[in-house]
Amino acid sequence: MTPREVGDLESPAALSHGEHGCEPYQPVFTPGSARRKELDDVLTRYPTKMAALLPALWIVQHERGWVSEDGMAEVAQVLELTPAYVKGVVTFYTMYHQHPVGRQFIQVCTTSPCNVCGAEAVVDAFLKHTNCLELGQTSPDGKYTVIEVECLGACGFATPVMVNEDFIESVTPETVPELLARLQ
Numbered sequence: 001m002t003p004r005e006v007g008d009l010e011s012p013a014a015l016s017h018g019e020h021g022c023e024p025y026q027p028v029f030t031p032g033s034a035r036r037k038e039l040d041d042v043l044t045r046y047p048t049k050m051a052a053l054l055p056a057l058w059i060v061q062h063e064r065g066w067v068s069e070d071g072m073a074e075v076a077q078v079l080e081l082t083p084a085y086v087k088g089v090v091t092f093y094t095m096y097h098q099h100p101v102g103r104q105f106i107q108v109c110t111t112s113p114c115n116v117c118g119a120e121a122v123v124d125a126f127l128k129h130t131n132c133l134e135l136g137q138t139s140p141d142g143k144y145t146v147i148e149v150e151c152l153g154a155c156g157f158a159t160p161v162m163v164n165e166d167f168i169e170s171v172t173p174e175t176v177p178e179l180l181a182r183l184q
Contacts, residue, residue: 025068025070025071025074027074028059028060028063028064028071028074029059029074029078035059035063038059039052039055039056039059039078042055042056042059049078049079049080049081050079050081052079053075053079053081053086053089054089054093056075056078056079057075057086057089057090057096060074060075061096061097065097065100065101065103066096066097066098066099066100066101067090067096067097067098069087072086072087072090073086094149100138101138101145102130102132102138102139102142102143102144102145103142103143103144104130104143104144104145104163104164104183105145105147105163105164106126106130106144106145106146106147106161106162106163107147107148107149107152107161107162107163108122108123108126108146108147108148108149108159108161108171109148109149109150109151109152109154109158109159109160109161110123110148110149110150111150111151111155113155113158114155114158114159114160116158117158117159118158118159118172118173119158119159121172121173122159122161122171122172122173122176123135123146123148124173125173125174125176125177126144126146126161126176126180127146129176129177129180130143130144130146130180131144132144132145132146135147135148144180149162152167154167154169157169157170158170159171159172161179163179163183
């Protein structure tokens with residue numbers, strides 16, 4: 001069942017990030033595929049299929065860049081879970097993207113200690129230099145998405161930033177252009 005079939009419950013943000021509703025979903029875990037073999041290997045390390053839910057979602061996100069409704073349904077089917085259970089997990093954890101994001105997903109810590117050290121200026125610098133119009137939106141070229149996050153656990157190295165899975169400490173507005181240049 002597609003979001004449109006259940007009353008268009010899809011968020012407007014998904015549509016603004018390049019959702020292509022007319023393209024059919026291509027399964028990630030097709031029999032014999034590398035991703036299916038990866039999942040089968042993951043399943044050997046867990047006592048139940050349900051216990052492998054988080055790694056299965058990571059596989060989908062690594063393959064597609066985000067976890068769509070169809071991706072959630074596929075994971076539910078493969079792990080013999082309900083789609084509602086899988087969606088509950090995806091919507092609980094902020095690490096799973098529920099809409100397409102830029103190739104460089106930039107998370108800036110704006111918790112109080114980082115804010116005192118200039119995190120808002122770092123956010124503004126990222127928005128300016130990536131051409132993202134606002135937090136959570138992807139740049140017109142599809143390269144960047146910038147968001148604020150709560151505590152990356154490096155208060156002593158403000159302002160910490162994560163770009164995809166890379167952690168960067170002590171980012172300032174002045175170092176943002178150089179950091180972005182290294183991402184090219």
